[in-house]
Amino acid sequence: MTGAPTSRPPLDSSALAEAFDKLPDLSLELLPEAASTNQVAAERARAGAPEGLVVVADHQTAGRGRLDRTWETPPGTAVTFSLMLRPSVAPAAWPWLPLLTGHTVAKALRALGYDARVKWPNDVLVDDRKVAGILVERVETPDGPAAIVGAGINVDLGEDELPVATATSLGIAAHDGTAVPDRETVLLDVVAAVREGYDAWQAGGEAAASRLAASYSANCATIGQEVRVDLPGGESMTGTATAVDPDGRLVVDTVGGTERVGAGDVVHVRPAGK
Known part of the structure; x- marks a missing residue:
């Protein structure tokens, strides 16, 4: 796929409402348009919304990523949603939630036939190009802290519509005539996978945390990979990414020794030389 299709219908609200009625512990709020689904979900959380609310925007006009990076896709081309959760795990385990989200989104896309993998900490790649971005935010509410799990998945963008050359879409990545899943299917499969992975992680204790890692x-x-880690202040380091430690930090072997960096400590992690 290299160009835009002639028709990009809105999400099927009736089909989604019927499907969500059958999904345990999930509820749907579908908006025709929103600046940021994370912002709307955070407002709902502060107002007392229960865990499992999924805010979906048919068109998101001011999506946000890590470090307040912004992005927007043409109407009808992406799946953008935010899932509101109220984790009961220990605060020390919260840094794993963004990694869990990226991992389960990639898992759902693999089930749809794509060779999806996660780039630490939580970008989802297909053919080494970014197909989905994740932003998890902690929100303080009268009922305790909530996690807003936001995801944006490029479904039907053409090459000429991509924001950067390193991005892709499910349509572009479809090989050998494989049918591109519709946005409703992508949304339902991804949300169900994230919720299932989250529930298992919450309930399973140390054994589940170990399996997730x-x-x-x-x-x-x-x-x-040989990577370059860009740090705040313009500094960087290079080395081999060898593991993810029990706290979700990336372990990098450099000429000066082994370094561990958390998602909040870095600006970018890229293959060395790029």
């Missing part, structure tokens, strides 16, 4: 590492495209 192992599964994440096995599907992380960053591990084994």
Whole structure:
């Protein structure tokens, strides 16, 4: 796929409402347009919304990523949603939530036939190009802290519509005549996968955390790469990404020794030389 299709219908609200009625512990708020689904979900959380609310924008006009990066896609081309959760895990485990989200989004896309992997900490790649971005934010509410899990997945963009050359879409990545899933299917499959992974992580204790770490590492495209880690202030370091530690930090072997960096400590992690 290299160009835009002639027709991009809105999300099927009736089909989605019927599907969400059958999904346990999830509820849907579908908006024709929103600046940021994370912002709307945060407002709902502060107003007392229960865990499991999914805010979906048919068209998101001012999406946000890490470090307040912004992005927008043409109407009808992407899946943008925010899932509101109220984690009961220990605060020390919260840094794993963005990694879990990226991992489960990639898992859902693999089930749809794509060779999806996660770039540490939570970008989702297909053919080494970014197909989905994740932003997880902690929000303080009268009922305790909530996590707003936001995701944007490029479904039907053509090459000439991509924001950057390193991005892709499910339409572009479809090979050998594979049918591109519609946005409703992508939304339902991804949300269900994230909720299932989150519930298992919450309920499983240390054993579940260990399984998540192992599964994440096995599907992380960053591990084994020579990388350049750009740090705040303009500094950087290079080395081999060898692992993700129990706290979700990337382990990098450099000429000066082993370094561990958290998602909040870095500006970019890229293959060395790029």
